[in-house]
Amino acid sequence: MNIFVFVKKVPDTESKIRIDHEAKCIIEEGLSFVINPYDEIAIEEALRLKEAGEATVTAFSLGSDESIPILKKALAMGADEAVLLKEDLAESYDGLRTARIFVQALKTKYSDYNLLLFGKQSVGADNSQVPSMVAELLGLPQVNVVTKLEIDGNTGSAYREIEGAVEKVSFSLPAIISAQKGLNEPRYETLKGIMAAKRKDIPVVEVQELGFDGDELTSQLELIKMESPPPREAGKVIEEDPDVAAKKIVEYLREEAKAL
Amino acid sequence: MFLVFLEIRDGKIKKSSLEALSEAKRRADEMSMDVAAAIAGHNIEALAGEAFCYGASKVFVLENTLLSHYSPSGFAFALKSLIDEVNPTVILFSATAMGKDLAPRLAASLGVSLATDCIKMTANGGKLEVVRPIYAGKAFATFSFKSSPQMVSLRPNVFPLIDPLDTQGETVKKDVVLAEDNVRDQVVELLKAEGVALDVTEAEIVVSGGRGMKGPENFDLLRDLTSILPHSAVGASRSAVDAGWIDHQHQVGQTGKTVSPNIYLAFGVSGAIQHLAGMSSSKVIVAVNKDPEAPIFRVADFGVIGDLFQVIPPLKEELKKLLAE
Numbered sequence: 067m068n069i070f071v072f073v074k075k076v077p078d079t080e081s082k083i084r085i086d087h088e089a090k091c092i093i094e095e096g097l098s099f100v101i102n103p104y105d106e107i108a109i110e111e112a113l114r115l116k117e118a119g120e121a122t123v124t125a126f127s128l129g130s131d132e133s134i135p136i137l138k139k140a141l142a143m144g145a146d147e148a149v150l151l152k153e154d155l156a157e158s159y160d161g162l163r164t165a166r167i168f169v170q171a172l173k174t175k176y177s178d179y180n181l182l183l184f185g186k187q188s189v190g191a192d193n194s195q196v197p198s199m200v201a202e203l204l205g206l207p208q209v210n211v212v213t214k215l216e217i218d219g220n221t222g223s224a225y226r227e228i229e230g231a232v233e234k235v236s237f238s239l240p241a242i243i244s245a246q247k248g249l250n251e252p253r254y255e256t257l258k259g260i261m262a263a264k265r266k267d268i269p270v271v272e273v274q275e276l277g278f279d280g281d282e283l284t285s286q287l288e289l290i291k292m293e294s295p296p297p298r299e300a301g302k303v304i305e306e307d308p309d310v311a312a313k314k315i316v317e318y319l320r321e322e323a324k325a326l
Numbered sequence: 327m328f329l330v331f332l333e334i335r336d337g338k339i340k341k342s343s344l345e346a347l348s349e350a351k352r353r354a355d356e357m358s359m360d361v362a363a364a365i366a367g368h369n370i371e372a373l374a375g376e377a378f379c380y381g382a383s384k385v386f387v388l389e390n391t392l393l394s395h396y397s398p399s400g401f402a403f404a405l406k407s408l409i410d411e412v413n414p415t416v417i418l419f420s421a422t423a424m425g426k427d428l429a430p431r432l433a434a435s436l437g438v439s440l441a442t443d444c445i446k447m448t449a450n451g452g453k454l455e456v457v458r459p460i461y462a463g464k465a466f467a468t469f470s471f472k473s474s475p476q477m478v479s480l481r482p483n484v485f486p487l488i489d490p491l492d493t494q495g496e497t498v499k500k501d502v503v504l505a506e507d508n509v510r511d512q513v514v515e516l517l518k519a520e521g522v523a524l525d526v527t528e529a530e531i532v533v534s535g536g537r538g539m540k541g542p543e544n545f546d547l548l549r550d551l552t553s554i555l556p557h558s559a560v561g562a563s564r565s566a567v568d569a570g571w572i573d574h575q576h577q578v579g580q581t582g583k584t585v586s587p588n589i590y591l592a593f594g595v596s597g598a599i600q601h602l603a604g605m606s607s608s609k610v611i612v613a614v615n616k617d618p619e620a621p622i623f624r625v626a627d628f629g630v631i632g633d634l635f636q637v638i639p640p641l642k643e644e645l646k647k648l649l650a651e
Contacts (some may be wrong), residue, residue, distance in 0.1 A: 079580040079600040083464035092465060103581050159460065159467060161430060161438045189580050192460055193442050196428035198398060202434035207511035208398050210427045223518070227575060228423035229335075229525035233396070234515040240512075247574045247581060286439035286473035290455060293466050298606055301627035303618070310631045312640035315612055316648055318628045325589050325608040326648060 067121040070176065071107040071145065071183045072168060075129055075136045076190040076210075083294075090292045091156050100135045104185025105144075107245040110252040111215060112183050119201040122146045124176075128167055130154045134268060141263035148266070149176070155261035160285040161195025163253040167283075168196070170276045172311045184244040186211045197244040207237035210322045213248040328354045328361045329386075329414035329475075331405065332377060333424050339365070339373055342420035342528065344380045349447060349485040350418050351381025354604035356449045362386060366404050366502075368394035368468065374497045379490040386412070392509050396424065400509035402431040404502040409436060414475050416454060421479035422527075429479045433458040438473035443481045443584075445607070454478065462580035462603035482527055483586050484607075524559045526578060531589045532608070534561035534578060535571075535603075538594015538615060538634055542571040547638050548593065554646055561585065561605075563595045579604035593634040597622030614638075 074180035077083065077097045084093040101109075112123040124147040127141040137148035151171055158164075172179070187194040194210070203209035209224035213232070216223045217239070224234045228244055255263075273283070304314060319326040328350040332343040335394045347363060354361045363382035365373055374385035387409070388404045409417065409432075417432075419425040421443040433440040445466075446457035454476050457468050471477075526532055533555065552558040562576040578585055580600035590608035595601060597613070597620055605611070606625055613626035614634045623629040625648065630637060 077461065079462075080598065082599060083461045085465055090467075092461070159469070160439050161442075162434060162437075165434060190461055192458075192462060193430075193440075194426040195433070195440060197440060198427060198430035199434035200548075202431045203399070203403060208400075208427070208431065209511055211423065224329055226427075229528055230518070232517040233513040234517065235397075235511050236514050237511050247577070282471075285395035286471065287336075287441065288470045288472055290468040290470055292460075292468075295459070295463055295466050295606065298611075298625045300624045301611075302628065303623050303626070303629035303631060305618075306630040308632060309640045310615075311632055311637050312644050315614075315628060315630060315637075316644040319589065319610065319612065320648060323589075323627065325610045326645075 067115070067119065067181065068179045069121050069123045069181045069183060070179050071105070071108050071112050071123060071125050071140065072196070073109065073125050073127050073136055074102045074188045075099045075127065075133045075138055076102045079103070079189055085292050085294055087291070087293065089193050090289050101139050101187045102185050104187060104245050104247070105187070106252040107247065107249050108183040108185050109140050109143055109145060110250045111245055113253070114250060115181070115217060122187050124149065126151060126171070128153060128164060128273070137167060138263045139255065139291065141266050142259040144259060149266045150268055150270045151273055153269050158285040158287070159191050159193070159289065160287045161191070162199055162296070163195040163283060163285050165196045165203060167201035167273055167276065168200050170278065171271060172204065174276060175271065180239045181217070182240065182242045184242070185244070186244040186246045197242050201242040206222060206240055206242050208242040209235045209237065211245040211246040212243050213246050215243060221267060327412065327414045328359055328416045328418060329409065329412065330361065330363045330382065330418045332363050332365045333420065333422060334365060334367055334370060334373065339376050340420065340422065342422055344376070344383060344420045344487055345482065345485045346420045347377060347380040347382060348488040349480060350416070350510055351488055353447055353449050353454070358453065360384070362412070362414070364405060364408060366393045366401055371497060371499060378493055378495040381491065383495045385495060385497050386499060387499045388502050389499055390504045392504045392506070393502065395513045397512035398427050398431045398511045399511050400504060401428050403508045404437055404504060405432050406435045407502065408500060409475070417475050417477045420480040421481050427481045429477065433477050436475070438475060439471065440475055440477040440479070441469050442479050444478050445481050445484050447478060449478070459584070462584060462600065463606060466601050481586065483530070485638060502509045524557065526559045526561045526585050527583050529559035529585070529587050530539060530559035531555045531591070532578070532587045533558055533591045533593070534562040534563065534587055534595055535566055535593050536563035536595030537565040539566055539571065545572050551591070551638070551642060551645070554642065554649060563601050564598070592622055592626070593638065595622050596620045597625065
């Protein structure tokens with residue numbers, strides 16, 4: 067079985083995000099970048115499927131050379147191969163554009179796959195779009211936000227989280243699955259894995275050379291502005307006996323906030 | 327025309343879908359456009375009435391037995407055939423679990439871009455501008471669309487419902503031509519999550535616990551509060567979830583859920599930046615924490631420095647009293 071996992075470089079979730087208003091982008095200087103946490107779960111799932119049977123795991127990332135450490139991380143965890151789909155552009159926040167690039171790479175260069183794994187969203191663009199879009203463009207079944215996955219030969223079942231319930235979905239391979247927290251607990255890379263990943267070659271595919279027509283790669287979303295969220299004013303803080311504090315909370319909610 | 331997809335759950339149109347419909351009505355009035363809604367399923371025509379109350383003048387009923395259980399491929403196929411026929415200017419979804427699953431599949435089939443989980447929508451001439459939180463709300467980005475139709479999903483619990491109208495509209499039934507092959511990822515079983523009545527994203531009041539809860543058993547204190555507070559749900563910080571005290575579906579924050587309830591009650595939540603990102607758009611925030619330096623106090627409208635284990639019992643009694651009035 068051939069499993070492809072799509073991974074993205076994102077700012078660490080503990081980072082404070084600063085904005086360059088002129089350039090309408092986030093200021094990357096001083097940020098530390100990590101593999102998108104949901105993508106890490108997707109890699110772990112691929113590795114578990116590999117360990118349970120026979121599979122080759124290949125990680126793909128779209129981005130500049132700065133995404134190579136993310137691919138090395140995937141290799142160090144245990145992925146067999148990694149490929150960089152290279153492009154030196156700023157984040158477009160347009161999921162369709164990203165999906166088209168993945169689909170073009172799959173159609174023209176990497177057409178041998180059984181399972182395509184993603185994170186349910188990147189913690190950054192927060193789009194939750196690319197897995198579904200790739201599924202549609204390739205005409206494949208999709209199950210997003212998956213917390214349990216069972217593959218049996220050419221078919222599978224996935225459990226997906228919705229509001230207050232879980233949906234069980236059956237599908238046949240090839241299929242698109244996106245991972246949610248709870249699917250597994252990603253492993254730490256081993257020293258041996260890190261050393262092996264260091265030596266491993268990562269092929270680079272230039273996005274420009276994937277054979278796109280002129281404007282197919284133009285983002286269809288126009289970014290008008292980017293700003294910080296309106297700051298929240300700190301309110302009143304009290305330190306009183308528990309009984310009094312409890313009364314004051316309820317009073318505040320009812321009288322001042324008029325929320326109860 | 328604005329076309330709003332309405333999600334049906336347990337035989338009813340979801341409230342967040344009616345919120346999207348209400349917002350469509352407000353914007354469409356400004357832009358002098360009509361509002362239509364689409365529902366998909368089997369024997370669901372009777373639900374159209376509610377859509378008229380919330381602003382639709384026309385409801386398209388996409389009918390096929392294969393649509394009686396959700397599948398993203400089948401629903402996207404059915405909606406695309408409707409859209410090709412009626413050619414809307416704007417397509418709206420609520421950014422629910424289904425909306426986030428279905429809208430991008432439909433967008434790709436139409437070859438248009440999509441703005442997910444928007445919190446504001448304005449009409450600028452004939453075009454929409456939408457604001458969406460990115461980096462879990464650490465930044466807000468404003469977008470317009472170069473592709474048409476303009477496709478948007480709206481965050482639940484953000485857009486107010488309009489006052490129900492006393493009008494009827496036109497129901498247009500469409501028998502969708504759908505082959506088994508168009509339905510490739512159908513839900514075969516719905517399992518209710520244990521003990522979860524309402525999802526944190528849908529709750530009007532979220533009662534959240536953090537590391538200060540000290541252990542899994544103490545989350546019963548919060549469940550107690552949600553049992554007396556209407557439309558409430560239990561939330562949790564990442565550290566509580568990572569410690570295994572409570573299931574991840576309760577997690578609020580950057581690797582959990584983004585919530586915007588009317589009231590967010592935070593007990594023993596320190597307020598790590600990734601947590602604040604997920605709840606700062608709550609309308610009112612109340613925090614109880616022992617540590618006066620806890621960052622949660624920087625965003626709380628009302629803070630209590632104190633021991634949550636001592637504050638919760640009298641708080642429960644006070645709330646009971648109030649709600650009994």
